[in-house]
Amino acid sequence: MSFMPYVSPDQMMKDRSEYAHKGIARGRSVIGMEYADGLLFVAENPSSTLHKISEIYDRIAFAGVGKYSEFEDLRIAGIRHADLRGYSYGREDVKARDLANAYSQSLSTIFTQQMKPYEVEILVGEVDGDVSGTTLYHVLFDGSVTDEHGFIAIGGHAEDLTEALKQQYEEGWDLATAVKTGVTALGAPDQRQIEASDVEAGVLDRTRAHRRKFRRLDDTEVSAILAG
Amino acid sequence: MTGRIQPPVSGPSFGANPSFADLLRDSRPEIAGAPRSIASTDVPVPHGTTVLGLKYADGVIMAGDRRATSGYTVADAKMRKVFAADDYSAIAIAGAAGQAIEMVKLFQLELEHYEKITGDRLSLEGKANRLAQMIRSNFPLAMQGLVVVPLFGGFDHATGEGRIFYYDATGGRWEEDDYQTTGSGGQPAKNSLKKRWHLGLTRSEALRVAVEALVDAAEDDVATGGPDPNRRIFPNALAVTVSGAEDVPEDEIAAAVAAVLEERA
Numbered sequence: 001m002s003f004m005p006y007v008s009p010d011q012m013m014k015d016r017s018e019y020a021h022k023g024i025a026r027g028r029s030v031i032g033m034e035y036a037d038g039l040l041f042v043a044e045n046p047s048s049t050l051h052k053i054s055e056i057y058d059r060i061a062f063a064g065v066g067k068y069s070e071f072e073d074l075r076i077a078g079i080r081h082a083d084l085r086g087y088s089y090g091r092e093d094v095k096a097r098d099l100a101n102a103y104s105q106s107l108s109t110i111f112t113q114q115m116k117p118y119e120v121e122i123l124v125g126e127v128d129g130d131v132s133g134t135t136l137y138h139v140l141f142d143g144s145v146t147d148e149h150g151f152i153a154i155g156g157h158a159e160d161l162t163e164a165l166k167q168q169y170e171e172g173w174d175l176a177t178a179v180k181t182g183v184t185a186l187g188a189p190d191q192r193q194i195e196a197s198d199v200e201a202g203v204l205d206r207t208r209a210h211r212r213k214f215r216r217l218d219d220t221e222v223s224a225i226l227a228g
Numbered sequence: 229m230t231g232r233i234q235p236p237v238s239g240p241s242f243g244a245n246p247s248f249a250d251l252l253r254d255s256r257p258e259i260a261g262a263p264r265s266i267a268s269t270d271v272p273v274p275h276g277t278t279v280l281g282l283k284y285a286d287g288v289i290m291a292g293d294r295r296a297t298s299g300y301t302v303a304d305a306k307m308r309k310v311f312a313a314d315d316y317s318a319i320a321i322a323g324a325a326g327q328a329i330e331m332v333k334l335f336q337l338e339l340e341h342y343e344k345i346t347g348d349r350l351s352l353e354g355k356a357n358r359l360a361q362m363i364r365s366n367f368p369l370a371m372q373g374l375v376v377v378p379l380f381g382g383f384d385h386a387t388g389e390g391r392i393f394y395y396d397a398t399g400g401r402w403e404e405d406d407y408q409t410t411g412s413g414g415q416p417a418k419n420s421l422k423k424r425w426h427l428g429l430t431r432s433e434a435l436r437v438a439v440e441a442l443v444d445a446a447e448d449d450v451a452t453g454g455p456d457p458n459r460r461i462f463p464n465a466l467a468v469t470v471s472g473a474e475d476v477p478e479d480e481i482a483a484a485v486a487a488v489l490e491e492r493a
Binding site for chain 1: 248340
């Protein structure tokens, strides 16, 4: 039988939290923002196939920062959870709150019980009905959840980005303004302009005629917006 | 259902399984499995009847009559048998209605789940194969009379054309060149198509040919419901083209029905 040296719970949580913070700070950021027709997610991502932003269900989308393999795991788990819910009950019974709670429970268990915590932060967004039906949850690596309004930046430069956006953000922006401001903000910490091909953007558009409200903005659309 | 996501979330196998049917069987076996020991002779089960699919200039049209029968009773006069499977394909069903509708629902979810997990849409070939496997897994029930025989059609972006597949109760899968029918009124409908179908039909011609085949099926098969303009019961149809699968508006079908009936008056 092996003996573990005694480490106080305080110290252990502090170490884990520091470890996760460091991992997240190394990566790039994602911005989640309310705009006139719903929710916009925008990120700097040179890869056009390894996504940070994706669809979970009809009205729900997901964005993750940190370690790819870990938030990808969470994304897949979320899709499975949502599709099973929707099949067992009804499509309108799949809610972002339920999903955010599941993520919170899961991340909290991982944080306290696994060898190493997940180095991720995620956003779960939902649109429903009119403007008042928009919700945006921010879930941290230790399972804490916050309900955000307006905009939120997560990942490496989260604080700088939040500061930059706070100066400018206004409710009811159209898509082009929201994308432009988001992309400018993402480049602001290092004072550079991000190329359209390095921008990953997706929206939950409540005005979309399709049952599935999530739509990815392709490079052509993003460059048209940035040039306009 | 487990209220939370269990770590490790991706399971013991290599890579994430993009199949919803597998997920459902693993995590909720009690709702995934149909009852294993009933025969259609034990309980009256509604059956859907005639559906067809045909190619035309822009893609494929899938259409079906609206009747479901249970023995000699009309169980439903307005049943829908043609559904969009995803944005670029459609499925039309004949056979035991409850089983068939459930299969459609599962198939739609299967395609959507795959798309979300992998970030890619399945190829048309892949969709057609997956449907064959799902029909095969229904085989024990088919042996007891709960047969489901769908038609599957879609637009293949790889080849740039519409394609039609048909199936038998064992999950056998065949690709059809021009048109195909299935269900109790399938034979008269097919005979009708044989005379009327030709290469390069326009959308309105194709609709007319489809409606005429369903009218012929209704004349020769008691289980197939003919169009009923008085009660506004018209066949359902879906057109799948390069721009996607869309329901053909009722007005357009009503016009095709009126033209066919007038010619026969």
